[in-house]
Amino acid sequence: xxxxxxxxxxxxxxxxxxxxxxxxxxxxxxxxxxxxxxxxxxxxxxxxxxxxxxxxxxxxxxxxxxxxxxxxxxxxxxxxxxxxxxxxxxxxxxxxxxxxxxxxxxxxxxxxxxxxxxxxxxxxxxxxxxxxxxxxxxxxxxxxxxxxxxxxxxxxxxxxxxxxxxxxxxxxxxxxxxxxxxxxxxxxxxxxxxxxxxxxxxxxxxxxxxxxxxxxxxxxxxxxxxxxxxxxxxxxxxxxxxxxxxxxxxxxxxxxxxxxxxxxxxxxxxxxxxxxxxxxxxxxxxxxxxxxxxxxxxxxxxxxxxxxxxxxxxxxxxxxxxxxxxxxxxxxxxxxxxx
Numbered sequence: 238x239x240x241x242x243x244x245x246x247x248x249x250x251x252x253x254x255x256x257x258x259x260x261x262x263x264x265x266x267x268x269x270x271x272x273x274x275x276x277x278x279x280x281x282x283x284x285x286x287x288x289x290x291x292x293x294x295x296x297x298x299x300x301x302x303x304x305x306x307x308x309x310x311x312x313x314x315x316x317x318x319x320x321x322x323x324x325x326x327x328x329x330x331x332x333x334x335x336x337x338x339x340x341x342x343x344x345x346x347x348x349x350x351x352x353x354x355x356x357x358x359x360x361x362x363x364x365x366x367x368x369x370x371x372x373x374x375x376x377x378x379x380x381x382x383x384x385x386x387x388x389x390x391x392x393x394x395x396x397x398x399x400x401x402x403x404x405x406x407x408x409x410x411x412x413x414x415x416x417x418x419x420x421x422x423x424x425x426x427x428x429x430x431x432x433x434x435x436x437x438x439x440x441x442x443x444x445x446x447x448x449x450x451x452x453x454x455x456x457x458x459x460x461x462x463x464x465x466x467x468x469x470x471x472x473x474x475x476x477x478x479x480x481x482x483x484x485x486x487x488x489x490x491x492x493x494x495x496x497x498x499x500x501x502x503x504x505x506x507x508x509x510x511x512x513x514x515x516x517x518x519x520x521x522x523x524x525x526x527x528x529x530x531x532x533x534x535x536x537x538x539x540x541x542x543x544x545x546x547x548x549x550x551x552x553x554x555x556x557x558x559x560x561x562x563x564x565x566x567x568x569x570x571x572x573x574x575x576x
Contacts, residue, residue: 264520266315270306272519273319273333274299277326282444282512282531284451286539287326295451298325316340316523323525328541329484330514334524345481345508345542350551352480352505353416357552357562358385367404370397374405379569382408386429389421389486393428399469402432410572411471412565413494414478416504420485430493431465433475433500438462440493441540442533443513457537462493475500476568479546484508491544492534501571502546504564509543 262272278295287293302322320340323331333340366375370393374384382405442457477494488507494500512528534540552563
């Protein structure tokens with residue numbers, strides 16, 4: 238499965254080199270607007286899905302925002318208009334980037350409960366928790382292992398994973414907390430997920446844009462999670478904790494874990510962000526980052542807007558005021574019960 242990331246980037250580079258540069262646009266407010274709209278129109282991968290979900294009409298968006306472009310507008314004014322336009326996609330992977338600003342669509346998590354608090358989490362980690370490869374880990378008093386991973390940006394070493402899982406092997410169950418993990422490296426997410434399986438598991442599909450039409454995609458390629466050779470694996474029950482800020486590579490990690498027999502997802506729906514992002518350039522040098530290759534679940538279900546947990550739990554206001562994490566407590570109770 239690791240090769241699909243490299244292959245997808247190669248395919249994307251070939252597609253974009255032939256499609257995006259077919260037309261020349263002037264370095265003017267109008268030219269940059271038209272370039273941005275066309276790049277998204279031809280290469281963004283969720284047009285049809287978002288039309289179905291909330292009525293996205295990219296042609297209507299063009300008409301609406303073209304009326305806001307003037308020849309004498311400043312760069313700041315232009316950035317504001319273009320940023321608002323790409324935010325119509327409701328996609329956290331879509332960012333317009335200038336030399337001093339980055340647009341960001343935030344409503345995919347702002348409208349939801351946070352369901353995570355650093356101070357409350359410290360009540361569970363304690364003062365003497367261990368730290369390795371970006372992971373904080375400890376054993377809770379109920380003999381439940383707890384790992385917190387706040388990002389997949391850094392590489393996770395195989396030896397470090399062996400060390401962590403060996404240290405927690407005496408536990409009756411394991412909690413892997415990826416709340417507020419905004420993503421990072423897909424390979425890192427896979428390297429952790431593969432420690433929870435003893436066999437090859439079908440975890441989804443990926444497709445690639447094959448033309449400028451919104452529905453032009455390749456035949457879905459299956460994706461698999463394979464067990465690591467000669468490495469320590471977790472053999473007992475495990476729980477993955479999620480919230481709306483579990484996004485991008487973390488969404489991919491949760492999808493993998495959800496397909497495993499002994500893993501249960503507890504918390505809130507993830508933030509989504511399932512497509513592989515790609516970056517292109519406007520005539521004025523600004524960059525546009527967007528989702529270009531959609532990833533699906535094993536039944537070809539869309540996971541772009543998030544993955545529902547197996548057990549839905551929010552941190553209650555009463556627990557919050559007492560310094561208690563309702564989601565962790567639910568996971569402890571679940572893992573403490575006999576199978």
